[in-house]
Amino acid sequence: MILDIYNKLFSSKYIRKGKCKKCGACCRNILFSTEEGYVKSEELFKQMQKKYKYYRNFKISGVIKDKQDFQNGALTFECKHITKDNKCRIYYLRPLFCRKYPDAIQELIYQGVTMLDECGYYFDVDKKFKSYLEK
Ligand code: SF4
Ligand code: SF4
Numbered sequence: 001m002i003l004d005i006y007n008k009l010f011s012s013k014y015i016r017k018g019k020c021k022k023c024g025a026c027c028r029n030i031l032f033s034t035e036e037g038y039v040k041s042e043e044l045f046k047q048m049q050k051k052y053k054y055y056r057n058f059k060i061s062g063v064i065k066d067k068q069d070f071q072n073g074a075l076t077f078e079c080k081h082i083t084k085d086n087k088c089r090i091y092y093l094r095p096l097f098c099r100k101y102p103d104a105i106q107e108l109i110y111q112g113v114t115m116l117d118e119c120g121y122y123f124d125v126d127k128k129f130k131s132y133l134e135k
Helices: 003-012 044-049 053-059 096-100 103-111 131-132
Strands: 014-018 056-063 076-079 121-125
Touching: 014 103, 044 053, 053 056, 096 103, 103 131
Parallel strands: none
Antiparallel strands: 014 121, 056 076
8 A cells, every 4th residue: 555655656657748740640540449359350340330339430440560469450440520631520529538638548558558650749757767776
């Protein structure tokens, strides 16, 4: 318990840096997962769309190759609300996750999730390892 509090207060954390380039890549490269992991088959996604209306807002945009093992083969999805010039058609009504992006994935960084290469944001540790060695 005390160790947890100590770690929360004094260990390094990832903080968001950079800024949005308005490239729209985050709306075109969305990953979905189930209890079994990332969605990797069209068949499974169709089942999800049948069961939950929410998924009908997305279409398959590609597949991840040559990434970390756990993401390899995962399908990427494009939101139907993104315009050709990278604007959100439902900006004022967009879901909470979109409002919180990219901060929403901050916790996932610890699980090995990385930002999109195109993204102008990145996460960096606020306290470098070297600083722990200095007095
Ligand atoms: S709702 Fe808007 S912000 Fe969210 S993924 Fe779709 S286009 Fe992007
Ligand atoms: S991928 Fe990053 S830079 Fe591009 S629109 Fe999304 S948040 Fe902005």
